[in-house]
Structure formats: structure tokens, C-alpha cells
Amino acid sequence: MGKFNEFPLVIRAAIIVVIGAVVFAGAWYGPVPGLAAMRVANDAQREKLKALEADNNALRPYEGQLKNIELQIDSLQRQMQRQKEIVPDEKSADQFIRDMQSSAQGAGIEIRSFVSKPVSAKQYYSEMPFDMELDGPYFAMLNFFEKVGTMERIVNIDGLKMSGIGSKAQSVAKRRYDYAPGETIVVACTAKTFFGAGGGPAAAAPAKPGTPAAK
Numbered sequence: 001m002g003k004f005n006e007f008p009l010v011i012r013a014a015i016i017v018v019i020g021a022v023v024f025a026g027a028w029y030g031p032v033p034g035l036a037a038m039r040v041a042n043d044a045q046r047e048k049l050k051a052l053e054a055d056n057n058a059l060r061p062y063e064g065q066l067k068n069i070e071l072q073i074d075s076l077q078r079q080m081q082r083q084k085e086i087v088p089d090e091k092s093a094d095q096f097i098r099d100m101q102s103s104a105q106g107a108g109i110e111i112r113s114f115v116s117k118p119v120s121a122k123q124y125y126s127e128m129p130f131d132m133e134l135d136g137p138y139f140a141m142l143n144f145f146e147k148v149g150t151m152e153r154i155v156n157i158d159g160l161k162m163s164g165i166g167s168k169a170q171s172v173a174k175r176r177y178d179y180a181p182g183e184t185i186v187v188a189c190t191a192k193t194f195f196g197a198g199g200g201p202a203a204a205a206p207a208k209p210g211t212p213a214a215k
Contacts, residue, residue, distance in 0.1 A: 088153070088195050091119075091128060096193050099151060100132075107144035109136030112177055117190070129158075129192045133173045135165065138184050153193055160189040 062069070097114060104111045113133035120127040134141065141162075148155050161172040163186050165179050172188040 091126075091195050093128065096128075096153065097130075099153065100148070100155075100191065103147040103151065104134065104144055107136070107147055108140040109134055109144050110177075110180075110183075112173070112175070125194050125196050127192055127194055129190050131188070132191050133175075133186070133188050135173070135177065135179060135186045136183050141185055141187060148191070156192040158190045158192060160187065162187050 093116065100114070101111060111132060111134050113131065115131040117129040117131060120129070134144070136144070145157065148157065163169055163172045165171075165183055165186060171186055173186045174188075
């Protein structure tokens with residue numbers, strides 16, 4: 001066999017390439033310390049890269065919908081805030097009384113009595129009733145109940161009874177007051193409002209009825 005240097009340049013180059021490939025393959029796939037660990041690490045990184053690419057491909061269809069999703073989230077947050085105004089998380093009894101007094105003053109009637117009754121816990125909310133006695137002109141009383149019907153917070157009016165001031169019939173009020181000129185009727189009723197502290201998860205607010213009709 002001739003010496004290596006006697007081979008043509010092309011053959012010598014080919015031999016060197018083949019020998020280098022064999023050595024590299026043996027080192028990479030053989031039990032050479034360090035290289036085997038590098039191969040395992042590279043394979044692991046390659047699998048992670050494939051997983052990331054798969055995640056990116058799965059999310060890519062939603063990229064153009066990001067703005068719409070943000071708008072939907074903002075709308076839901078506003079709805080949640082609105083829900084808390086309609087049915088608060090807490091009793092907020094003081095604020096409720098102030099709101100009722102404000103509606104009464106705006107309508108031109110007097111709330112003579114505002115008595116709290118026991119709270120009734122429902123499955124998804126709690127009911128907070130108040131017994132009320134009111135007096136004033138007839139149409140002013142209608143205006144008051146219209147205002148109550150448009151309050152932010154839900155208010156139901158139950159057990160409404162009415163009697164005329166100066167009438168011979170028994171008054172619906174438990175006490176007699178110094179009525180102002182122009183006042184014609186006395187009303188007794190129960191005003192019920194709600195707060196979201198019932199025994200179960202949050203749910204839809206109780207339905208708000210129409211303005212009660214005076215009888």
C-alpha cells in the first residue's frame with residue numbers, strides 16, 4: 001500500500017473528511033464523557049422548542065382577536081360594577097335610608113317612620129325590609145313611588161295601604177302627626193331592598209317590580 005502523501009489531493013481530502021466524520025460520530029454517539037450529556041441536553045432543548053412553537057401556533061389565531069377580548073373584559077367589569085350598585089355586597093342600610101329620604105324630599109312627602117325589620121337570608125342574596133309610614137299630597141305620593149322605582153338599588157314595595165287624612169275610616173298609620181296643609185293621604189308599606197350576602201354563590205339580582213299602584 002502506498003504512502004498517504006502519494007495519494008492524489010482529492011483522495012487525501014476525502015479520507016480526512018471520512019475519518020473526521022467517523023471520529024465525530026463515535027464521540028457524539030459513543031460513551032465519551034461530556035458529549036453524551038450535551039446530546040441529551042440538546043435533545044431536551046429541542047423538545048422544549050417544539051412545545052413552545054406548538055403553543056405559539058395554537059395562540060396565533062387569537063392574536064387578531066386580542067382587542068375584542070380586552071373590550072369584552074372591560075364590558076364584563078362594568079357589568080360587575082353595575083351589579084354591585086343594584087345589589088351591593090354589604091347592607092349599606094344608612095345609604096339606603098338616605099336615598100329614600102332624598103326621594104321623599106324630592107317628591108314633596110314626609111317619611112314619618114322608618115323601622116328596620118329582621119334580615120331574611122335567601123339562597124343567593126339577603127332581603128332587608130323596612131316598615132314605613134308616609135304622608136303627603138296624593139300626586140306627590142305617586143311621584144315618590146316613581147322615584148323609588150328608578151333608584152339604582154332594587155327596592156320592592158309590599159303591603160301598601162292608604163287612608164285619607166281627615167277621613168272617618170281608621171288611619172293606616174300607627175300614630176297621628178301634625179299634617180301640613182295640602183297633605184291628603186297617609187301610606188303604610190314595607191320597603192324591601194337586597195344585598196349580596198346570602199348563603200350561596202353570587203347570582204342574578206331579584207327582579208324589580210313596577211311602581212305600586214295606590215288604592
